[in-house]
Amino acid sequence: MNICYQCGHTMVSEEHYLANKSEFTVEPKFNHYEHIIQNALYGRLKPNNILCKQCGGSFSSGTDKDFVSLFQIITETSQHRFINKDHGKGSINTLSGFLFDKADERKKKDVRIRENIVTPKDPFYDYDSEEQVVYLYANRVRSKQYEPVVRKELERKGINTAELTFKVVEDVTEMGVLGIFFSQGVEDFHQKFTMGFCKIAVGFATYHKVDRNNLKNVLKIDASGMGVLVNKGNIFPFFPVGTVDAQLELIRPDIERHYPSHTLILFSQKFEGGKKHLYCYIDLFSTFQYYVLLNDDYTGPDIYHNYYQAVAKEDIKEPVDVRKIRHKYLNIVVSDYKIDTKKFKGADSDMEAYLDFLQAEIKNYSFAPALDLKKELYDRLEFLMSSYVAAESGLFVTEASGIINRLSAGEKRALLFELQYYLSRPDGGIEFYRKNFLEDDGSGKLETMSTPVECGTDLSINKVRSIYCTGKFEQMSKWIFENRLIKDDQQD
Template sequence: MSKSMNKCYLCGKEFDDKDVKKHDEHIIQQSIGGNLTVNDILCSSCGSKLGNEVDVPFVKIFEDIATRLDIKQDRKGNNQSTKSVKGKMGNIDVVWKDFKVSPVKPFHLYTIDKRFVIIYANEQTAESYKSKKVKKEINENLLNQIFIKSKKLKWLNEVKILTLKDFQYQFSEFCRKPEVIICDDIDGLVKFPFNMDNKAFKKGLAKIAIGFASSFGVEREDIPLVLNIDKNTNEAKIHDKILAIPFYPLGVIDELIEVQKNEFEHYPFHNLILFTIDYDPKVSKGKKVLICYIELFSTFEWYVILNEEYYGDSIYEFYAQQILKKDDYKVEFGRRYYKERNIWLNSLGITEEYINKKIKNQKSKMLSKLKWSQKSSIPLITQQADIFLNLMCCFGIEHEIIQEETIKQKYKFDFEGYIQNTVSGINNQVLIFKDKEKFSHINNDITKFLNNKDIVATYNNVLSSFEEHQNLRKNFFLFYSLDEEENEIFLINSFRVFYYKEGKLKNYYSELLDNFQLFQNDGSLKDYNHKKMYMLEKHIFQENIKQKIKK
């Protein structure tokens, strides 16, 4: 992060490493896969307080999604117990666990021709249910039906409608028991509920936005729309009512990205953008709007307004990370590490101060667990123990920090490069779409692109007229400029901030604020959010299939 705050944004007290200790804060909550941590924006007391008051109800909203995506909440630990998620298949309660979906209570169904009976249950209960319930039912049904059918078949034979051979065949067919099939996975037929607690959700977004802004040195006094500071005590609290605006793709580039985002690399991911929008410089005297764009799981996209009268420097800072679990690996510490220690630490952004703090904390924990005998020579033992503990802590903690930060780097990705490749890819798609016949049989990727009904419908809309062509061209130009030597350079600063419409440059903040009610009333916002959830659900289902194949 760029600037050190040196004080807690909630209580306003300066860190002193005694009464006001620094807290390792996850900007995006760790329970939903967040990796970005800072240790100079909250004290331990306030960090714990916000964890209980804000984080717990916030992450509960995403608990089912995080579990089904197999998000590893603690990258250091490998002994997590497997969680389960409840869902519905019609009126039947089901549970997701270990990438399989099974009913809470076993049930069975017969096929139309009665040749098979399918038991839906998990492995633990299926066999018991089969012997106690299904087999018993099959035998009872068979005895009852044999008595009835045998009379009918005998009569048909006696009146010469059936030959003896036909009679024997039909009777043997009827006496055949249905084959029992056990199905311990009904994924794909199930709907998982998503319960939104609006107040908890917006408070959680506000905490993310405050943390991200604070990590770049934005003062607590400069985010009044999310943080209320008591003038008497100097203590702050997160507002109950947050000005948060849901994202909706008004710009053509954003529209083309969102309709196929699940086809792009890194999906699903978390993304944060802290930026300012300048008012008219002729009249504003430096006044700006300070905003944090938050995107979780590539699905929940919101703008949190921090300050509508911000006079600080212009900002455009971003962070992005993948969510899907990667195979963690063990860092090997050989002689080379100790020769190149500073290079390792600098490349991972680890400071000596951070290492020493961790060592001090670990040492305190270990000392508190030691019980000294009253008859012992306390000064001598304390001195020996101190040397021993220092060696243990220095050796273990530093390696643990290196391991943890190395794993974090695996999840982080070059967001600017991602947007550049995405915008460039859309430009190529436009060329392909304009000449579909020529490109349609070149390779499977192009065929897949041209067969996607949603993408084709979107391209038909954005290329429907000369004016729309010009609009698309202007939106592409937002991302490119020329340097002094007239070489083309990519500019990310317009992403999620500006777009062109009807020949005019517009900003998302003003347009979404002005048109929010319209988008709600006509159903377009609801429809967009449903499509995003469907996209995520489809991806989770596909990822679960991959895990099943691995097993």
């Protein structure tokens, strides 16, 4: 397909038009590369046949601009850890947050974050009478105006300030627990946020050849043929209603090899009576997880597609020396560096030649952010299974065995059943993931349930949902601040 989903016109390449102007009576719509997940969010999927140049331009100054600005707290604080963007440099802005008192969480100070330095919004000081030092907590500029104020105040208290040393502390991160905020203080947050998700969903569906007329819940086509994005009643947050989903999300930063990542899953789901829904599951920075219902009466063919990419650079610090690795572990190197061993042309018995081949492949390795979701998910499920075994046997421990140990007997049983179900599927569970979960039907039998339907209808768990979203954001904040000062001189 080569039709712009917004204006509905067929696109032609600009070069073709310029070389053959006489064939055209009016200027046509031009093909252009459009990021499905926005470039400012490090999205790398960029087809040239979903949105014309003219329509793409209007999005980038509207919906996209608003949407990506919401993520500045992540994109700006972690620029140094992220892969390169396709174009454009990051900007430097001042962001807001809170610093919670380590001893008493109810006490907090407003802080400002700029280029990863955390300074208090209002300066404060500490007077150490023993050491004769006054610590001024403020940025350099503010501290100059602040010092005479503090001197006066101390002198009013009868303290001789002539002998005191004044020390400026610019970065106050260590003094508390930093809380960063996502939606606070943003005007029209809901509108900006949901429109961005709708646009990603429509882009991904169009990329996979779903006709724009088959996206009725998210794209209304008006009388003039223009497609208008709709964000009412069709977007709702993912919540781990299934046991496996819950375990995967609880420890995601530890077990997702390329955390944080972006995931898109486009799928149709059939219900009793034959009616089909078309959904797009969107998971940004492994944190913001939503379903967009594209069509609640989808009439196209059954469909499943996923896209999965890393956002951060890989943590391979030094190239591996294969001759220092025991032979039985070489397959790990092959997997880590994504080496295609079929390219080795030597004899199977010639180990030296094989090692040379591996070493050369490692040297040529460059990290490609696009990842195989099926493989990565399978690894995570296998890890959960071994953690289950660890928890039940007590013979060894994993990052997840402690959490699994604390589950009730019923929950453990449900986890085992669901894991077995995932791992025994011919597709390795990939087409079950984020589409379905298993639930006990009350008589001990397991029923296959729809995850999006359950997430979209069960409003009784609203409170738990909000705790879940907060927890997800805390995982991300923790990653940001653990990575905050890591200098990375590696090339992407």
